[in-house]
Amino acid sequence: MPTGGIGGRAPVQRGWERALSHWRMPITDACFCLRCGTALALREVFGHPRLACSSCDYVHYDDPKVAVGVVAERQKKILLTRRNHEPRMGLWSFPSGFVDAGEDVRAAAVREALEETGITVRLQRLLGIYQEQGSRVIYISFAAEAGAGEPVPNVESIEVRFFPEAELPPLAFAHDGEILDAWRAGRRGRRQPPDRPAPASPRSRGRTSLGQIGA
Numbered sequence: 001m002p003t004g005g006i007g008g009r010a011p012v013q014r015g016w017e018r019a020l021s022h023w024r025m026p027i028t029d030a031c032f033c034l035r036c037g038t039a040l041a042l043r044e045v046f047g048h049p050r051l052a053c054s055s056c057d058y059v060h061y062d063d064p065k066v067a068v069g070v071v072a073e074r075q076k077k078i079l080l081t082r083r084n085h086e087p088r089m090g091l092w093s094f095p096s097g098f099v100d101a102g103e104d105v106r107a108a109a110v111r112e113a114l115e116e117t118g119i120t121v122r123l124q125r126l127l128g129i130y131q132e133q134g135s136r137v138i139y140i141s142f143a144a145e146a147g148a149g150e151p152v153p154n155v156e157s158i159e160v161r162f163f164p165e166a167e168l169p170p171l172a173f174a175h176d177g178e179i180l181d182a183w184r185a186g187r188r189g190r191r192q193p194p195d196r197p198a199p200a201s202p203r204s205r206g207r208t209s210l211g212q213i214g215a
């Protein structure tokens with residue numbers, strides 16, 4: 001719940017709010033209705049406390065943010081960027097960024113890697129989906145093969161480099177170690193023939209599983 005209440009006012013806790021205090025409260029601090037500009041207020045919507053408009057039926061749903069990143073390898077070296085923005089500014093991490101609404105998550109991973117490093121990557125497999133407790137960011141990580149060319153930083157990175165796997169710098173996020181473990185485990189198993197996705201059934205046509213990349 002926004003501390004101090006919306007617009008700085010102390011929140012008035014009604015009975016249902018006390019009863020629902022164990023539910024997740026909104027973590028974004030939207031103040032005004034996107035449709036009509038009226039101040040939003042907390043009220044119960046389908047059993048959850050939501051920021052909602054009192055003049056129209058707009059409800060501000062506290063949606064998660066979806067981020068994608070790649071562990072991109074070339075000649076046994078991993079491509080990393082040194083962050084030029086918070087959080088964890090100055091630390092190294094995998095090329096990553098947010099998915100735009102309606103954008104294919106795999107295309108977003110390739111786009112972000114190209115924007116942040118100047119390197120075109122080819123996705124190989126899904127490594128995992130990661131989320132820090134209480135965070136609105138859901139992070140989807142892919143293993144990728146890095147294409148040719150010298151990495152070039154953009155405004156979001158101080159520096160971009162390939163590091164030998166045994167000489168990686170300290171990484172920015174708590175889940176980066178888990179991502180590397182998943183990447184190493186997948187690489188050990190790569191001597192087996194790659195899985196081919198089953199032909200799309202009429203029900204699944206038009207949808208693609210995240211596991212079906214690189215086929």
Ligand SMILES: [Zn+2]
Binds near residue numbers: 038055058
């Ligand atoms: Zn409204």
